[in-house]
Amino acid sequence: MTSTVLFKSEGRNYYLHSGFNNRFLLCHPLIHHFADLTRIGGDPAQWIDQIDGAGIYLGDLGPFSRAQVEYYFGKFLFLKENHYFEDVDIKKKLSDRLSAQSVKTTLANCRQLTFEVTDLCNLDCSYCAYGKFYNDYDRREGKNLPIPVAECILDYLLELWNSPLNHSHQKTIYISFYGGEPLLNFSFIERITYYVKTLKLMHNSVRFSMTTNGLLLNKHMDFLVEHDFQLLVSLDGDEVHNSYRIMKNGRPSFPFIMSNLLELREKYPIYFNKNVRFNAVLHNRNSLSAIFRYFKGKFNKSPNVSEVNPYGIDPAQKAAFRETYRNMNESLNQEEEYYKDENRNSFLMPRPRDVIEVIRRYSGVVFRKYDELLACAHERSFVPTGTCIPFSRMLFVTVNGKILPCERIGHQFSLGRVSLDGVELDFHQIAKTYNRYFESLSSQCHLCHNTEACIQCLFNLPINDPHPKCFGFKNHKDIAQYFSSVMTYMEEHPEVFFNVLEEMSFG
Numbered sequence: 001m002t003s004t005v006l007f008k009s010e011g012r013n014y015y016l017h018s019g020f021n022n023r024f025l026l027c028h029p030l031i032h033h034f035a036d037l038t039r040i041g042g043d044p045a046q047w048i049d050q051i052d053g054a055g056i057y058l059g060d061l062g063p064f065s066r067a068q069v070e071y072y073f074g075k076f077l078f079l080k081e082n083h084y085f086e087d088v089d090i091k092k093k094l095s096d097r098l099s100a101q102s103v104k105t106t107l108a109n110c111r112q113l114t115f116e117v118t119d120l121c122n123l124d125c126s127y128c129a130y131g132k133f134y135n136d137y138d139r140r141e142g143k144n145l146p147i148p149v150a151e152c153i154l155d156y157l158l159e160l161w162n163s164p165l166n167h168s169h170q171k172t173i174y175i176s177f178y179g180g181e182p183l184l185n186f187s188f189i190e191r192i193t194y195y196v197k198t199l200k201l202m203h204n205s206v207r208f209s210m211t212t213n214g215l216l217l218n219k220h221m222d223f224l225v226e227h228d229f230q231l232l233v234s235l236d237g238d239e240v241h242n243s244y245r246i247m248k249n250g251r252p253s254f255p256f257i258m259s260n261l262l263e264l265r266e267k268y269p270i271y272f273n274k275n276v277r278f279n280a281v282l283h284n285r286n287s288l289s290a291i292f293r294y295f296k297g298k299f300n301k302s303p304n305v306s307e308v309n310p311y312g313i314d315p316a317q318k319a320a321f322r323e324t325y326r327n328m329n330e331s332l333n334q335e336e337e338y339y340k341d342e343n344r345n346s347f348l349m350p351r352p353r354d355v356i357e358v359i360r361r362y363s364g365v366v367f368r369k370y371d372e373l374l375a376c377a378h379e380r381s382f383v384p385t386g387t388c389i390p391f392s393r394m395l396f397v398t399v400n401g402k403i404l405p406c407e408r409i410g411h412q413f414s415l416g417r418v419s420l421d422g423v424e425l426d427f428h429q430i431a432k433t434y435n436r437y438f439e440s441l442s443s444q445c446h447l448c449h450n451t452e453a454c455i456q457c458l459f460n461l462p463i464n465d466p467h468p469k470c471f472g473f474k475n476h477k478d479i480a481q482y483f484s485s486v487m488t489y490m491e492e493h494p495e496v497f498f499n500v501l502e503e504m505s506f507g
């Protein structure tokens, strides 16, 4: 598989991306031509020998004198000597695998523990990940996570956090509360908050966070402010945009949530500005521009925007799901004019996010780990897929005591359990299971041009099928189109590129 990608922007600039060096080059059309010729098995030197007379007319690229052709051939050879057209050994690059020790070390450095406090909810949102569209979660039975079980996992983690395996000293660990609606089990939140404050963490500080629908904020805001909770409030925009978020009795939730939010802002304005963020779900009753306009106008904030979860759909619900679902990029394209005028610098928007992703993954100047900085681009090795190393993002505990690597995947993928009898985590078994999944996808990954920027989580694929098909696979043409669209955007909005470089810190 060739690892050099040749592409052209809409502004008719020619580029190449060398996978071997992980670098973009803006290049002369003739260099592009030589590289393309080589890619399809031709020989540029022979091609030059066949040029008659003083020059050549190259279709789209224009006329070139023989002197120009020879000059740029010299440059092409220079790039070639410096490996710009060399192929990456993709099998070697994707040869990393997990070991029991690497999983345990990652857990000792885990910086977020999230409790599914309760599976109860006081809303009945149509697109809820635990609702009618889906069939990949444990049945909701009105359960609460027992407090002693939560204390048990905290004690287990405390030992690891204080062990020599933890090298994330000085970093903040987040204890997060999630639901259902977590505030329906407020006594759990209260008890665990006080319990966490008694723990003697030797290397880290702790903060609390919660995802809430906001309906009970009026009752508990004093406690949340006192303990400096970071709040992520789920709200899809104005009353119409929010109309999928209904109460159990079918009435709209918007007036109650809004009244609570305004009360919180009125009573604790500094806290509200600093600690409250929003998450809006994109669907067929709102749009990206409407969401951003609403939150900017109402709260002077930019929300996170997420799509309705497209995984784990019950086959009987596919049509209803399709009706509700809106894809972020499609919404962006339909509203291109809006983003030309406003928000184009917001790093939360899809196009600036693409710029960030391209700089982060393909520019060769951002390193995820120190050993990446010390190794050449082609010497780095990764596990296949974009799946996180278990516990690198979080450890999630369900109301049933299942342990998962995050809250977004099906409960059938639990990695262990916690109960009153203790914590069951078999690091050997976890490593073995992940490595088996990696093997089943690796033949596709070896042919894929998306390996540097892959965000495909294997748990969102039919991973237990004998030959699971990856939806994120990109062939040479796909990646060339992607690079072309991002470069075109950067050429049209150079300020976004410079703002990303100046304002982003890549963690």
Ligand code: SF4
Residues within 6 Å of the ligand: 386, 387, 388, 393, 405, 406, 407, 408, 409, 456, 457, 458, 459
């Ligand atoms: S969705 Fe997958 S990759 Fe993302 S945090 Fe969860 S387990 Fe990790």
Ligand code: SF4
Residues within 6 Å of the ligand: 384, 385, 386, 441, 444, 445, 446, 448, 449, 450, 451, 454, 455, 456, 470, 471, 472, 473, 474
């Ligand atoms: S997109 Fe799919 S095929 Fe491509 S690297 Fe990621 S997991 Fe592998």
